[in-house]
Amino acid sequence: MFDLSIGIPTYQRPDLLKRLLKSIITQKDITQYFIEILIGDDSKVNNEGSLNEVIVTLPSNIVIRYEHHQPAKGQNANVGSLISRATGKCFCLMHDDDFFLDGSINRLLDKATENENYIVFGKQVTYNNNFDYPNSDSVNTDFKRNASFEGKQKDSIAMAMLQQCPNDGYILLTEHAKAIGSRLEEEIGTACDFDFALRATVEYHLGFYFINEYTTAYNISDDSVTSSFQNNAGERKLKILYEFKTNITHPNVFHQVLKTDLSMVISHYIIVKDYNAAKKYLFSFNNFFKYLWYKPATYLQIGKIAFFS
Structure with a gap:
């Protein structure tokens, strides 16, 4: 059995996808874990061949399972498909334009296996050709990710409402991820990351465990979902909060x-x-x-x- 399944939804960004893959396979002490990397590719063309330069460098403890979608599934359904395909004990979602910092997978996975009813995550550093740690310190503090919040959260529902859990790079038991699943765009628009974290706490009573370390890089780009004209996450987030009566609780x-x-x-x-x-x-x-x-x-x-x- 694999220790970890890393699910990667991707669309039209093969070079950034390769950067993410390299950040996984070059991790310090990664050989102690068995890892499957699941790729759900909504791109217009099959990009599996372009990954050969990464595949030939894979250590024996890591496998890549690539799936090209025609027609494209869309972000929400793609994430749901990745979760359903996962066979590892733990699951991690990672968007194709972000990547892991060295040694972070070990630290996240160790805490996740020790705290099985928690979603484990660290801090994100913004990246746009360079790491921006000063600005990232401020942003992480805004999202309740600093030394004051290290460890298990007292009220994880409140922390989910305030988006303490980042949009990717978190680890939880795969059985929990499968139970939560990914609701479709017709229901929640582009707010799939927020919806997943909130439902994990409200419906499935999972806690949040925060590691006060930088674990992933959050890529700043013009074509990200966050900056997209079609992004309706804020509007759908408000509806989701009302749906689960958080205005009352x-x-x-x-x-x-x-x-x-x-x-x-x-x-x-x-x-x-x-x-x-x-x-x-x-x-x-x-x-x-x-x-x-x-x-x-x-x-x-x-x-x-x-x-x-």
Whole structure:
């Protein structure tokens, strides 16, 4: 049996995928674990041949299982397929443009096997041809990833709401990952990472275990899902929070989320020209005076709605 299955959804980025693969197979002390790397490729062409330069360097304890999808599955279904294919004791999701820092897999996997009812993760460093540690320190602190939160979290639902668990590079038991699964885009849009972490805590009662070390690099690129015009994660995140009644169970944390996210949700509705939805949130008396009146963007949003709707 494999110790770890690493699932990688990929689309049109073979060079970045190879960088990620190399970050796995060159890990310090990686030979003590048996690892399967599962690739779900939604690219227009089959890229398996381009991976030969990596495959020929594989140590005997690591295998790559490549699957090309025609037609493409889409991000959510691709992740779900990777989880269902996993045969290792533990599972790790990793997006194709991110990569592991040296020695991180060992540290994450050791903690995951010691804490079987937890999702284990560390800090992400942003990468755009260079590592940006000063800015990453600040970003990780914003997401409750610093020394104050090291170890097991007291309230993992609250931490899931605040997105303490990163979008990838976390490890949990595969049996838990299979139980949680990946809901389809029709249900949750592009918020699949947030949805997975929240449901893990709310529905499956898993905890969060934070390692106060940099474990993965988060790639900054123009074609990432995060920066995509089609990204509706903020809007769907709010719906998911209401779905699981976190506004009732964790009202103070829900208030924090609205302070940071509500303006972004309104902007999304304006971009996709759903002006009625934008008005619903923007012209709510409670929303306006609690979360919006002091933000300059609010008055730009009012102007756009008045002009275009």
